[in-house]
Amino acid sequence: MTINCMIASEPSMPQSAAKKAPLIFDAKQLQHQTAIPPQFIWPDDEKPSADPPELDVPLIDLRGFLSGDPAAARRASDLVGEACRKHGFFLVVNHGVDEALVAAAHRKMDDFFLQPLPDKQRAARKLGEHCGYASSFTGRFSAKLPWKETLSFEYSAKSGEHHIVEDYFTNTLGQDFTHLGKVYQEYCSSMSRLSLGIMELLGMSLGVERCHFKEFFEANESIMRLNYYPPCQRPYETLGTGPHCDPTSLTILHQDSVGGLQVHVDGQWRSIAPNVDAFVVNIGDTFMALSNGRYNSCLHRAVVNSTTSRKSLAFFLCPDKNRVVRPPPQLVDAAFPRAYPDFDWADLLEFTQKHYRADMNTMTSFSTWINDRRVTHHV
Numbered sequence: 001m002t003i004n005c006m007i008a009s010e011p012s013m014p015q016s017a018a019k020k021a022p023l024i025f026d027a028k029q030l031q032h033q034t035a036i037p038p039q040f041i042w043p044d045d046e047k048p049s050a051d052p053p054e055l056d057v058p059l060i061d062l063r064g065f066l067s068g069d070p071a072a073a074r075r076a077s078d079l080v081g082e083a084c085r086k087h088g089f090f091l092v093v094n095h096g097v098d099e100a101l102v103a104a105a106h107r108k109m110d111d112f113f114l115q116p117l118p119d120k121q122r123a124a125r126k127l128g129e130h131c132g133y134a135s136s137f138t139g140r141f142s143a144k145l146p147w148k149e150t151l152s153f154e155y156s157a158k159s160g161e162h163h164i165v166e167d168y169f170t171n172t173l174g175q176d177f178t179h180l181g182k183v184y185q186e187y188c189s190s191m192s193r194l195s196l197g198i199m200e201l202l203g204m205s206l207g208v209e210r211c212h213f214k215e216f217f218e219a220n221e222s223i224m225r226l227n228y229y230p231p232c233q234r235p236y237e238t239l240g241t242g243p244h245c246d247p248t249s250l251t252i253l254h255q256d257s258v259g260g261l262q263v264h265v266d267g268q269w270r271s272i273a274p275n276v277d278a279f280v281v282n283i284g285d286t287f288m289a290l291s292n293g294r295y296n297s298c299l300h301r302a303v304v305n306s307t308t309s310r311k312s313l314a315f316f317l318c319p320d321k322n323r324v325v326r327p328p329p330q331l332v333d334a335a336f337p338r339a340y341p342d343f344d345w346a347d348l349l350e351f352t353q354k355h356y357r358a359d360m361n362t363m364t365s366f367s368t369w370i371n372d373r374r375v376t377h378h379v
């Protein structure tokens with residue numbers, strides 16, 4: 001099987017730099033440099049072009065649905081279904097999330113990312129783990145590095161885990177970050193609630209019981225990620241986040257007013273214009289599997305610019321780690337035979353962290369990997 005994973009110490013990779021000084025992504029310095037390290041330069045066919053046309057993406061008003069109006073719920077689910085059959089991206093407004101909370105979540109990103117590098121490194125993400133601070137992925141990949149810093153942490157909707165985010169910040173960065181932890185704890189709870197609502201709409205749109213997917217994700221073990229994209233003096237040679245489909249189930253993204261998110265539809269890159277009142281929602285590979293391939297995850301990326309830092313908040317809804325991901329029987333028939341094997345999120349997460357860099361083929365490669373592993377382990 002072709003594994004696209006690019007581990008920095010792999011001999012085939014141009015990481016002779018590993019023997020020299022390790023590459024350090026210090027945004028404070030790098031954002032002013034006109035010569036950028038070659039590891040950040042993407043191949044010509046993946047380099048971004050200036051200002052692609054905007055994607056026609058529905059703006060779905062959730063007010064009526066959230067207040068319990070059945071006709072409004074039907075209208076919203078029709079729009080969700082239409083978007084998912086085209087590309088899997090849609091915007092939601094009147095989503096019930098407090099705008100002051102969203103603003104605070106953006107402000108708090110500055111509190112973390114504007115610190116000196118050694119202070120951020122206190123939360124450094126360890127190799128093979130999915131949580132913590134990553135300044136680019138200099139130790140993880142050896143080429144096509146993303147021009148970004150990220151801080152990722154786990155959220156859990158399971159009972160007894162109501163302080164997991166807050167505790168992560170206090171335990172990793174100390175008491176000074178307790179308030180910041182509380183903001184992200186509340187933000188994640190709001191995202192979890194909103195995702196469960198969207199799961200109802202997805203269930204309706206696929207013609208399964210309205211509560212089917214909502215119940216599936218009630219005990220979600222999700223990932224929250226803060227993306228900080230510093231300016232880059234070579235914005236057309238690099239990417240903030242490379243082309244990929246989210247391996248997770250549903251992504252709820254809030255981008256600031258700078259812009260940079262692009263989606264690949266009908267062979268063309270298209271941008272999603274910023275709208276601070278809206279969340280950008282997209283389905284990921286795990287939901288594609290739950291829908292038995294009726295809805296497909298869609299390739300997207302983020303570009304950077306030479307003048308302004310850009311921030312985005314991404315909530316990645318994930319199932320309970322050990323719950324079996326299997327489509328409901330109503331979605332499996334002669335026209336749609338099983339598209340992917342049963343799996344659990346813990347395995348797909350391991351695959352994307354240790355064996356494979358998420359791209360548009362993650363699920364195909366993962367299916368081969370999991371089937372091979374089952375044969376080897378006789379399970």
Ligand SMILES: C=C1C[C@]23C[C@@]1(O)CC[C@H]2[C@]1(C)CCC[C@@](C)(C(=O)O)[C@H]1[C@@H]3C(=O)O
Nearest residue numbers: 146223241242244246247248316352353358
């Ligand atoms: C499970 C995950 C892997 C990535 C983060 C995420 O939580 C969901 C999306 C994945 C990612 C963003 C897809 C593009 C490549 C990646 C390496 C990145 O640029 O950040 C991916 C994340 C990862 O850390 O593997």
Ligand SMILES: O=C(O)CCC(=O)C(=O)O
Nearest residue numbers: 227241255261302312314
């Ligand atoms: O920052 C963005 O606009 C997109 C980021 C993204 O796609 C991701 O983190 O998975």
Ligand SMILES: [Fe+2]
Nearest residue numbers: 245246251300
């Ligand atoms: Fe993404």
